[in-house]
Amino acid sequence: MKPFNLTATALCSALILAGCGSSGGGSSDTPIISSSSSSSSVTSSESSSSVSSSESSSESSSSVAAARIKVNQLGFAPEAAKMAVVPAGGSGGFAIIDTATDSEVMSGDLGAYNTWAPAGQSVALADFSQLQTPGTYVVRVQGALDSDPFTIGETPYRALNAAALKAYYYNRASTELLPEHAGTWARAAGHPDTNVLVHASAASAERPEGTVLSAPKGWYDAGDFGKYIVNSGISTYTLLAALEHYGSFYAAQDIGIPESGNAVPDLLDEAMWNLEWMLDMQDPADGGVYHKLTTKNFAGAVMPAEGTAQRYVVQKGTAATLNFAAVMATASRVVAEYETVYSGLADEMLAAAESAWQWAQNNSNVPYNQPSDVSTGAYGDGSFSDEFAWAAAELYITTGDDQYYQAMNPTSVPISNPGWSNTAALAWMSLAHHRNQLTELADTSLIESSILSLADNIRAQATASAYGVAMTNGDFYWGSNGGALNKAMMLMQAYRLSDDMSYANAAQGLLDYALGRNPTDYSYVTGFGERPPMHIHHRQSEADGIVDPVPGFLAGGPNTDAPSDCGGNYPAGSEAKARAYLDDWCSYSTNEVTINWNAPLVYVTGALEALYAD
Structure with a gap:
């Protein structure tokens, strides 16, 4: 996810924010560590009001406040691996x-x-995988606060998966969200995007500056109202991959969107809302694709209908055009x-993908360069x-055309954890799924070994x-929670190739991390767990006057690369x-939400549900 180019002054002018000042954060000698601001209704584990009587007694027996046992706050399938993290101070065994x-x-x-370096904490693991009886439980260790309650049951992530997917519906542009579908979070339509102007950076002979275009629909990218092709690309692909890989699971799903009940899985209905917008972002004259559709500057903390500034399509580029080509080729075979x-x-999408591919062949090195009068997310990639x-x-x-496999030059393509700026792993992921239908030219041994080598490193x-959990010091960048779940997604590819449960267990551990088995005691998904985020950086959730944020969104997570927001001053x-x-709303570097972080949350929760349902 891109850093927002909001200054601290701009943030503070939108609303009074705890810790905001001219420098954009608290003083450097007042670190902020996983606790809410004074305005927050979410508290840190040491001050939580949900301490049970057994926790109170264990806490009072020590002169030092006990720390909470960390566990997935939702729960587990009966056959799943189950772990809790016990902080230093606990003694004896666990119950x-x-x-x-x-x-x-x-x-x-x-x-x-042992000490986990990313948190500087000494902890021990409690492995209770052998417990398979359905019920609600806590983990107890003398000298520690009981864990949050969790359940063991047949469908532990079905509701979470549906909510993570429905979060995209809540981020739809160009439509009203009605109470029968959106419930508490119903809202007026925003950004029809039927009167979009061609920015000077995107001008061509056929479409000079100021040309009016129509490109409605699509998803708001994150906490802002922009629509960005490169981030949209990996997000849409990941959802389509989930449908390709676990079709029967999604065929039976009803998440309560306007299209539910038609002859199409809700996941594809939702993806189509964005795919239709993406098609409008291609210039039919030459096949190139505009990088983004945004206003020139970020809106304040307002509802979508109040964001009425002029919108533009901005610059064509190689990254956007190739993202488009990849997603349209994928969508073509799904549709x-x-x-x-x-x-x-399907034919229209494939033709669009091939046209975009040809543009990229002729324009192979056109990076996105942010125009001087535009300050929305850059998503720059060179x-x-x-x-x-x-x-x-x-x-x-x-x-099935071998020329494309040759153009890929697979022996020269490395594999690493995917992200919007590094999409090579998605190529291997798709090739692995379709390996039995490829032409003779494909090296299936190379395809399988590439996936397994990455998964081995993560495991x-x-x-x-x-x-x-498969998290190291280098993993706590902007959107670290999305990175964690992308690792889990790649582990599931290895499991699907090998049936080796150790890969699925490692993926389970990363989902556990996102749902509470982490040093902050948060479940990082809005609306789920005992201690979910309440103040995500998401304009609708901030401006709607509703206490609870829109549910199903994954917060970005721990990040020490904050430039100037209120979360920027952490211990060195x-x-x-x-x-x-x-x-806190103002900590966009740790608490923003985005469509690309939610995508692997959808994938992984669906994959684990499908795994244990088989």
Whole structure:
């Protein structure tokens, strides 16, 4: 996700923010570590009002306040791996307590205490994977606060998966959200985008500056109202991949959007809202794709209908055009399964993908350069080999044309955790899923070994971690929670290739991290867990006057790279990285939400639901 180019002064002028000042944050000697501002209704674990009587007694027995046992605050499928993290100060073994009867149902020995470098904390693991009886439980250790309650049940993530997908509906542009679909979060339509101007940076002979275009629909990218092709690309692809990989799971899903109940899975209905916008972002004269559709500056903390400034399409570029080509090639083969509903659309999408590919061949090094009069998210990227590989792979899979596999040059394509600026792993992910339908030219051994080598490295990080999660010091960048779940998604590709449950267990650990098994004691998804974010950087959630934020959004998470927002002053050094999170609207560097972080949340929760339902 891109840093917002809002100054601290601009943030403070929109509303009174805790910690805001001319420098954009508190003083450097007043660190902010995973606790809310004075205006927040979410408290840190040390001051939570939800301490049970057993926790109170254990806390009073020590002169130092006990720390909470960390656990996935939603729960687990019966057959899933189940771990809790016990902070230093706990002694003896652990017990699992049935909350209905306050009785012990399992006990075990703790692992050895070790320090997890990203948090600078000494912790031990409690492994209770053998407990499979449905119920609601807590983990108890003498000298520590009980864990938050969690459930063991057959469908632990079904509601979470539906909410994470429906978050895209809540971020739809160009439409009213009606109470029968949006409930409490109903709102007026914003940004019709039927009167969009061509910015000077995007002008051409056929479409000079000031030309009026129509490009409605699409999703608001994040906490702002912009629509960006490169971030939209990885987000839409990830959703389409979830449908390709777990079609039967999504075919049965009803998330309560206007299209629910038609002959198409809700996931594809939702993806189509964005795909239709993406098609309008291609210049039919030459196949190039505009980088973004935004106002020139960010709006304040207002509802979409109040954001009425003029909107523009801004500059064509190589990254945007190749992202478009990859996504349209993917969408073409998915939509082809529903030809009776989308007559001719699969062919239209493939033609658009091939036209974009040709533009990129002729314009192979056109980086996005932010115009001087535009300050919305840049999503700048100066390296395009990953986008070329991804687009080539998707076109190869869809068309069966060997020229695209040759253009990918697979032996030269590295694999690493995917993100909006590094999409090469998506090429390998798609090739692996379709490996049995590829032409003879494809090296299936290379495809499989590429996925497995990445997953092996991620799994090794989990094995070496005192927290049991595949997160290292280098993973706490902007949107670290999205990065964690992208790792989980890639682990699931290895599981799908090998049936080795150790990959799925490592993926489970990363989801556990996002849902509470982390040093902040937050579940990072709005509306889920005992301690979810309440003050996400999301304009609708801030401006609507409703206490609860829009549900189903994954907050960005710990990040020590904050430039100037109110979350920017954390303790120096690697020991603070995993605790550098602030649940406050003004901490856009740690508490913004985006469509690209939600996408792997949808993928991973659906994958684990499908795994344990089989």
